[in-house]
Amino acid sequence: MPLNDYLERILSARVYDVAVETPLELAPNLSRRVGNQIYLKREDIQPVFSFKIRGAYNKMVKLSRAELDRGVVCASAGNHAQGVAYSAAHLKCRAIIVMPATAPQIKVDAVSRLGAEVVLIGESYSDCYAHAIKLCEENGMTFVHPYDDPEVIAGQGTVGMEILMQHPDPLDVIFVPVGGGGLIAGVAAYIKRLRPEVKIIGVEPTDANAMYLSLKLGERVNLPQVGIFADGVAVKQVGEETFRLAQQFVDDVILVDTDAMCAAIKDVFEDTRSILEPAGALAVAGAKLWAARQKVEGQTLVAITSGANMNFDRLRYVAEQAEMGEEREAIIAVTIPEKPGAFRTFCGLIGARNVTEFNYRYASDDIAHVFVGLSIQNRSEVADLIEKLANEGIIALDLTNNELAKLHIRHLVGGRAPHVDNERLIRFEFPERPGALLNFLTGMNVGWNISLFHYRNHGADYGRVLVGIQVPAEEDAAFGDFLKKLGYPFWLESGNPAYQLFLGA
Structure with a gap:
């Protein structure tokens, strides 16, 4: 064109x-x-809380009455689906909306309330698209593409x-x-x-x-x-x-x-x-x-x-x-000597800053680790504070951009297990659906012990999971095969300093 x-x-x-x-x-x-x-x-x-209604309606209103009578199909994670469903209700035609099983429930419910038929299938747009095209071919219906159409x-x-x-x-x-x-x-x-x-x-x-x-x-x-x-x-x-x-x-x-x-x-x-x-x-x-x-x-x-x-x-x-995201909070890990007055000295160096999170854990007879969240005005404050602490002989590490620290460690500080050997720490993204954990557990070697497991629902369509697994060194290859076969996104975190400071043996 x-x-x-x-x-x-x-x-x-x-x-x-x-x-x-x-x-x-x-x-x-x-x-x-x-x-x-x-x-x-x-x-x-x-009306459907998204711009998608514009393209969907412009496409559908230009279909012939015969085409509308046969109905329309779309594949969408939610917003385009609502646009098509709303337009179908206005034009008085049948609409089948193919959505991934991971679509937010608020969008699924909204489409159903508008009178469209919802089909949940697969985990991606690609799965939905293939099924939607099949429905069009089988029933003579019109596919309303979410973006790649001149009228949309x-x-x-x-x-x-x-x-x-x-x-x-x-x-x-x-x-x-x-x-x-x-x-x-x-x-x-x-x-x-x-x-x-x-x-x-x-x-x-x-x-x-x-x-x-x-x-x-x-x-x-x-x-x-x-x-x-x-x-x-x-x-x-x-x-x-x-x-x-x-x-x-x-x-x-x-x-x-x-x-x-x-x-x-x-x-x-x-x-x-x-x-x-x-x-x-x-x-x-x-x-x-x-x-x-x-x-x-x-x-x-x-x-x-x-x-x-x-x-x-x-x-x-x-x-x-x-x-x-606004760089209004920083997370730092601090190692202080385990002696009278050290904790007070550290708090004095923090000064009048607003503390958003504070976790203290005894580590040994010589040192203690502190996990601190602080309100800041700009990122330069963090570097200045770490330098100030270093001048007083206190070691500090900026963890603000450390995903493991932000998602898990802040909720697990103090969880040491000194007698756990051969622990591998892995951060996973589990699909948020029934059976995901069972699939993980049944695929594991029965000889591997789970030494740590942390999950927290973040309102997303996948679960963020932290797992400690005891795997002998001679079973490295088998463990690698397990992770590959599992198919879940993962990150090996055993070398992460946040783990070593607060959770490692």
């Missing part, structure tokens, strides 16, 4: 039968902290059209969350045609960076696996048409981590009292990162807040990680 056709498609898109023109709101607190004017394009307040792209492009209408004054950058690429393709095609000086920057999670890699390599890549914390953008391969448009019109794609997304959720809450889902906060996290990297001030930035379908039980994890 000629690129110029998208301007006409977007201008003539049928979205407002069901979608609303969302506001473009200044985020005053965030703008003040970042030193730039940051506007939020509030797609999180659409045009529907999403109306977000860009609204931004220019709502802000006719100069704009510097528009930040767009990227999954399969439908939103950024539509927005970029429209903006670059009318205001080519405005930069379009995509934002992806570090562990779901399909568009970033594809643009760097000049061809679509297929990721072997993706992180699913930001489930709304957990896509292994971007669309063919969306990639073509991104190559033409997107200026850059940047990556942000989970902590940054959690911090962005908090930022938006503080300005709007609304709670975004992780994918919905991607653009805000990207805007903050870009402004800091470029060292710019006084520019006008727009971040598209794309969705608010957040599972409530994720909020606990988001709240914990937000302080890390």
